[in-house]
């Protein structure tokens with residue numbers, strides 16, 4: 134991997150390309166007023182709600198909320214990472230990036246990688262040819278057909294077969310002049326230490342080619358036909374294959390995933406292929422390891438919703454809970470598909486058929502919280518009080534991880550009803566977990582309901598409108614930002630806004646002037662890009678007067694106070710119930726003070 138591209142150069146690249154040109158290569162655009170409009174490439178639609186602003190150099194979809202600058206557009210559409218997108222735009226702009234910052238052909242490491250890619254591509258075709266066209270491959274082909282894999286699926290997944298031979302692949306690679314030591318590094322051949330000869334890594338196995346996220350073949354997995362071990366043999370890690378960063382079938386599924394804004398996460402190749410057969414085209418799989426943060430981040434560039442569809446045995450259930458925790462940190466909406474006891478998706482589909490898999494498993498997946506409830510109570514005797522309280526504690530911790538207050542409230546009520554514990558007590562207890570969770574995640578937590586809170590402008594409560602309008606002005610003006618920073622000590626109530634403001638302070642502090650498109654490079658997630666592009670598209674007056682600034686800050690301060698009053702009112706009721714009238718009087722006085730300090734806002 135190359136080093137980081139210097140910030141100045143990133144900026145030079147971003148400034149040299151016009152976002153209208155970049156987007157036009159993928160989406161036909163029409164000028165309408167100051168902006169261009171087209172059909173959104175990120176969701177299915179028939180009337181254009183995808184806008185590109187040449188002036189601000191950003192895009193925004195009024196339908197699905199997608200947003201960003203030219204670099205994030207390439208990232209999201211091509212499934213590339215930040216550096217790769219900058220490289221792609223640099224090519225377009227004819228800007229040469231320093232060789233130590235990128236993998237160029239001149240770089241020996243990358244020449245070697247290019248050779249590895251090419252050899253993999255060649256070997257993939259060779260294996261596929263053996264499977265579909267030759268007498269030697271007939272047995273393997275029959276095996277697949279008997280397992281219900283059709284020709285169409287064999288083609289889509291580019292399946293192949295490695296013959297029962299020690300050197301079939303070695304020979305064809307040698308004949309084409311490939312360096313055997315590079316082929317060994319690529320994992321295609323194995324060197325025998327004793328005689329120094331090279332042999333095929335895969336023998337007598339069905340072959341599943343593994344694409345990286347740009348569509349290049351970087352590895353293979355070989356499945357044994359019939360019984361034997363290991364069941365799957367994978368290519369070793371190499372400079373082009375990092376198991377923990379790749380998802381099987383991501384490249385082929387990315388457009389479908391993006392359109393549906395959903396991915397089905399599975400455990401193995403066979404599951405993905407069976408799911409595809411059932412019409413579930415947005416399935417991806419990890420490769421024999423548990424889900425990593427890197428993989429979750431890749432998914433985050435493409436979708437917001439994940440259905441986890443793992444085996445239903447204990448190992449699968451534990452893996453589901455582990456994957457869910459990683460995905461939750463990235464802010465996905467998560468559901469869990471549940472198979473009858475002991476079956477994996479592949480077995481289920483063979484037993485009950487593809488249609489039933491789609492309707493009874495995928496479409497019937499449950500919310501993550503229902504899954505967690507089952508998970509935490511499994512094998513527990515909830516009639517035992519100690520066990521019961523332990524369970525309640527675990528659930529409170531889970532509820533604290535939820536990003537939406539509305540969800541938290543819902544599950545707290547459910548818990549209160551189920552165990553006949555008063556909601557006040559439960560909330561009090563919950564406070565300790567929720568504070569812990571919020572303190573850590575306040576800034577990084579990603580929430581899922583911006584669409585709702587920005588859209589219906591007229592119905593918004595004063596503090597929400599104040600936060601939005603202020604943020605819009607802060608994005609446009611360094612001056613306003615400085616004033617808000619000096620005059621308002623609290624954080625914004627909306628977590629996303631708070632996080633954006635923290636980045637904005639840092640951005641201006643580095644001496645940057647207001648520039649939405651440039652600022653977007655400072656935002657670490659797709660979600661924040663979406664929020665910013667939405668805010669920027671709100672109708673606001675060009676200038677913010679001192680009077681308006683004051684009104685908005687008053688609205689925020691009032692809201693803070695209202696929140697404090699609400700907390701105190703709970704304390705007050707409790708004091709009254711407990712007969713502590715001295716305490717109650719003190720609290721009442723505090724409430725009155727808070728009330729009288731609130732400012733009247735028009």
Ligand SMILES: [Zn+2]
Nearest residue numbers: 173176194197
């Ligand atoms: Zn859209």
